[in-house]
Amino acid sequence: xxxxxxxxxxxxxxxxxxxxxxxxxxxxxxxxxxxxxxxxxxxxxxxxxxxxxxxxxxxxxxxxxxxxxxxxxxxxxxxxxxxxxxxxxxxxxxxxxxxxxxxxxxxxxxxxxxxxxxxxxxxxxxxxxxxxxxxxxxxxxxxxxxxxxxxxxxxxxxxxxxxxxxxxxxxxxxxxxxxxxxxxxxxxxxxxxxxxxxxxxxxxxxxxxxxxxxxxxxxxxxxxxxxxxxxxxxxxxxxxxxxxxxxxxxxxxxxxxxxxxxxxxxxxxxxxxxxxxxxxxxxxxxxxxxxxxxxxxxxxxxxxxxxxxxxxxxxxxxxxxxxxxxxxxxxxxxxxxxxxxxxxxxxxxxxxxxxxxxxxxxxxxxxxxxxxxxxxxxxxxxxxxxxxxxxxxxxxxxxxxxxxxxxxxxxxxxxxxx
Amino acid sequence: xxxxxxxxxxxxxxxxxxxxxxxxxxxxxxxxxxxxxxxxxxxxxxxxxxxxxxxxxxxxxxxxxxxxxxxxxxxxxxxxxxxxxxxxxxxxxxxxxxxxxxxxxxxxxxxxxxxxxxxxxxxxxxxxxxxxxxxxxxxxxxxxxxxxxxxxxxxxxxxxxxxxxxxxxxxxxxxxxxxxxxxxxxxxxxxxxxxxxxxxxxxxxxxxxxxxxxxxxxxxxxxxxxxxxxxxxxxxxxxxxxxxxxxxxxxxxxxxxxxxxxxxxxxxxxxxxxxxxxxxxxxxxxxxxxxxxxxxxxxxxxxxxxxxxxxxxxxxxxxxxxxxxxxxxxxxxxxxxxxxxxxxxxxxxxxxxxxxxxxxx
Numbered sequence: 167x168x169x170x171x172x173x174x175x176x177x178x179x180x181x182x183x184x185x186x187x188x189x190x191x192x193x194x195x196x197x198x199x200x201x202x203x204x205x206x207x208x209x210x211x212x213x214x215x216x217x218x219x220x221x222x223x224x225x226x227x228x229x230x231x232x233x234x235x236x237x238x239x240x241x242x243x244x245x246x247x248x249x250x251x252x253x254x255x256x257x258x259x260x261x262x263x264x265x266x267x268x269x270x271x272x273x274x275x276x277x278x279x280x281x282x283x284x285x286x287x288x289x290x291x292x293x294x295x296x297x298x299x300x301x302x303x304x305x306x307x308x309x310x311x312x313x314x315x316x317x318x319x320x321x322x323x324x325x326x327x328x329x330x331x332x333x334x335x336x337x338x339x340x341x342x343x344x345x346x347x348x349x350x351x352x353x354x355x356x357x358x359x360x361x362x363x364x365x366x367x368x369x370x371x372x373x374x375x376x377x378x379x380x381x382x383x384x385x386x387x388x389x390x391x392x393x394x395x396x397x398x399x400x401x402x403x404x405x406x407x408x409x410x411x412x413x414x415x416x417x418x419x420x421x422x423x424x425x426x427x428x429x430x431x432x433x434x435x436x437x438x439x440x441x442x443x444x445x446x447x448x449x450x451x452x453x454x455x456x457x458x459x460x461x462x463x464x465x466x467x468x469x470x471x472x473x474x475x476x477x478x479x480x481x482x483x484x485x486x487x488x489x490x491x492x493x494x495x496x497x498x499x500x501x502x503x504x505x506x507x508x509x510x511x512x513x514x515x516x517x518x519x520x521x522x523x524x525x526x527x528x529x530x531x532x533x534x535x536x537x538x539x540x541x542x543x544x545x546x547x548x549x550x551x552x553x554x555x556x557x558x559x560x561x562x563x564x565x566x567x568x569x570x571x572x573x574x575x576x577x578x579x580x581x582x583x584x
Numbered sequence: 585x586x587x588x589x590x591x592x593x594x595x596x597x598x599x600x601x602x603x604x605x606x607x608x609x610x611x612x613x614x615x616x617x618x619x620x621x622x623x624x625x626x627x628x629x630x631x632x633x634x635x636x637x638x639x640x641x642x643x644x645x646x647x648x649x650x651x652x653x654x655x656x657x658x659x660x661x662x663x664x665x666x667x668x669x670x671x672x673x674x675x676x677x678x679x680x681x682x683x684x685x686x687x688x689x690x691x692x693x694x695x696x697x698x699x700x701x702x703x704x705x706x707x708x709x710x711x712x713x714x715x716x717x718x719x720x721x722x723x724x725x726x727x728x729x730x731x732x733x734x735x736x737x738x739x740x741x742x743x744x745x746x747x748x749x750x751x752x753x754x755x756x757x758x759x760x761x762x763x764x765x766x767x768x769x770x771x772x773x774x775x776x777x778x779x780x781x782x783x784x785x786x787x788x789x790x791x792x793x794x795x796x797x798x799x800x801x802x803x804x805x806x807x808x809x810x811x812x813x814x815x816x817x818x819x820x821x822x823x824x825x826x827x828x829x830x831x832x833x834x835x836x837x838x839x840x841x842x843x844x845x846x847x848x849x850x851x852x853x854x855x856x857x858x859x860x861x862x863x864x865x866x867x868x869x870x871x872x873x874x875x876x877x878x879x880x881x882x883x884x885x886x887x888x889x890x891x892x893x894x895x896x897x898x899x900x901x902x903x904x905x906x907x908x909x910x911x912x913x914x915x916x917x918x919x920x921x922x923x924x925x926x927x928x929x930x931x932x933x934x935x936x937x938x939x940x941x942x943x944x945x
Contacts, residue, residue: 199820
């Protein structure tokens with residue numbers, strides 16, 4: 167299997183290389199001949215045009231039905247990888263090493279009018295040593311081999327107002343996308359935080375179906391029905407549901423222009439008792455389901471190339487998931503404030519500062535977290551693509567209050583895609 | 585919390601959603617089917633040198649036909665009062681358009697729109713700002729009988745030409761039949777217009793491999809044009825035009841009587857106020873800009889795009905138009921790049937009007 171995959175990837179890479187080597191840029195940019203910053207403020211962060219393109223099922227707005235399909239273009243495959251060096255310092259000591267932080271294999275395109283697909287495969291990465299297989303367990307590579315996304319989008323079922331995304335996808339309740347964040351090492355702390363016994367992971371992609379749409383005056387919605395993340399395998403028959411609503415004031419989508427506010431709510435269930443009945447697909451009839459919720463909002467303010475984003479939500483996990491104090495629900499809250507600035511012609515330079523906070527229940531103060539991050543990225547490229555980023559990132563993270571763990575992580579890396 | 589938050593959140597969401605639906609329903613109608621440009625053939629295409637012009641099979645070019653077309657193009661006798669020729673509004677000395685802000689026809693009448701440039705119009709799938717003509721041949725017939733432009737009728741124009749022996753002979757040589765027809769006049773003019781093609785500019789030389797053809801500032805402008813400036817979202821392909829129609833939020837000169845643009849042809853509400861994407865080649869020669877000449881300079885045009893169009897009816901603004909956040913340096917670079925699209929084709933830029941004495945008698 168590994169051999170087949172290797173051959174397939176090598177073949178795809180060669181096809182890309184020799185078919186249009188002068189435009190060795192990712193799938194969509196290659197298709198249109200656009201520079202990356204047509205759709206990105208600077209990759210990977212989407213600008214308003216890119217957001218509308220994504221919302222329209224990877225079709226240029228107004229061009230549904232006139233797009234070249236994947237059968238008429240070069241094979242729509244792209245790669246993105248990040249490699250560099252990190253210096254880590256904590257109260258326990260200091261380490262430094264070169265790393266391959268991530269590798270994404272992406273494919274996306276239009277299948278037919280208003281039917282498109284998006285696919286991301288992340289191969290397993292053994293890191294930092296070539297034969298590293300994880301601390302102790304031998305089961306903890308820096309990146310798991312996984313199908314991160316595999317979904318089909320049915321766009322404009324009702325023009326602009328109803329699109330359906332089916333498969334595994336990045337759910338819309340992540341109003342700030344962790345997948346398109348400039349930061350490589352630091353993500354949103356709240357996205358990866360959950361109650362002590364609840365395996366739900368807010369930042370994980372979901373399997374299910376999501377309806378999205380837009381209305382005049384900048385109103386957008388999303389409704390989702392998904393299995394829920396975290397349980398392995400999926401082990402209850404409940405479906406999780408979520409709703410997202412946002413409005414943008416002024417021209418734009420709130421990504422790089424206009425001012426956006428949004429709210430979201432997620433209602434999920436996880437079993438507390440293992441199931442006894444297993445389907446051929448591996449799902450079980452786990453029982454004693456208990457609920458959990460996430461409710462929050464975001465705001466994105468723009469002034470020229472300055473973007474201020476903030477997101478906060480409150481999370482409640484049923485007491486059954488609370489191993490600290492089983493008599494009460496595990497309630498926590500937190501969020502992020504991030505400010506991004508882009509400068510130099512064609513946004514070749516971006517800088518960012520970000521503050522994350524997580525506030526668990528008072529009886530679980532060891533998990534209280536504050537982190538402060540900053541980064542700078544300078545992009546190399548040409549009029550055809552600016553697809554190589556020189557990236558420097560620093561995070562100071564403190565958890566557990568005044569007497570808790572403090573650490574610093576400084577990373578310098580190359581982030582490139584083609 | 586689970587039980588407490590949802591009863592509050594859900595009604596709020598449904599209320600806001602309902603509000604959006606209601607507002608949408610009040611302002612939109614189901615658009616009728618329209619004839620769209622086949623962008624699949626046009627693009628998406630990369631910026632690059634122009635390919636050879638392809639003439640339609642029913643109007644093959646010949647040197648005699650092109651020469652006849654050129655004579656007709658510069659001949660004011662096509663108009664009702666012998667004062668206006670094609671070249672009056674599509675002046676080679678002005679980038680094959682007029683002085684603006686809109687066109688001036690017979691008796692000094694002002695048209696509502698600016699003349700689209702003739703140069704490279706051979707690559708347009710549809711002609712006129714609103715695309716109401718499907719070919720150059722069809723387009724050439726229009727202004728002759730437009731009361732504001734040439735103010736003539738096809739019959740009177742043909743009668744006029746038929747009284748000029750030099751034209752009678754020329755039409756017979758080119759078309760081999762008599763009497764001459766309006767279609768022959770249009771065919772000859774279109775054949776000439778297909779020779780007005782600007783295949784060489786410093787940009788073309790740059791993409792062909794002459795890396796010194798563009799200055800550093802112009803290269804910067806090219807990158808912005810194709811990236812942050814979003815220009816290639818519409819101005820794509822070798823002719824820097826998608827050939828389609830967009831409402832980019834142009835300021836109306838008469839807000840009470842707005843120009844409906846492409847809507848007049850399609851009756852599709854989404855085409856209200858939409859106009860054809862013009863080529864950017866030789867744009868620096870063609871101030872003022874836009875269909876109504878409302879932007880006096882390249883600098884002001886870029887300012888318009890930078891602020892995402894004027895504050896007009898936002899619902900009909902093209903989804904491709906968003907504020908850009910361009911810096912002064914980026915705007916300067918864009919202007920520099922657009923100037924690098926000035927043609928270096930002497931056979932086009934040096935076309936001289938044929939004086940009355942040189943026209944058939």
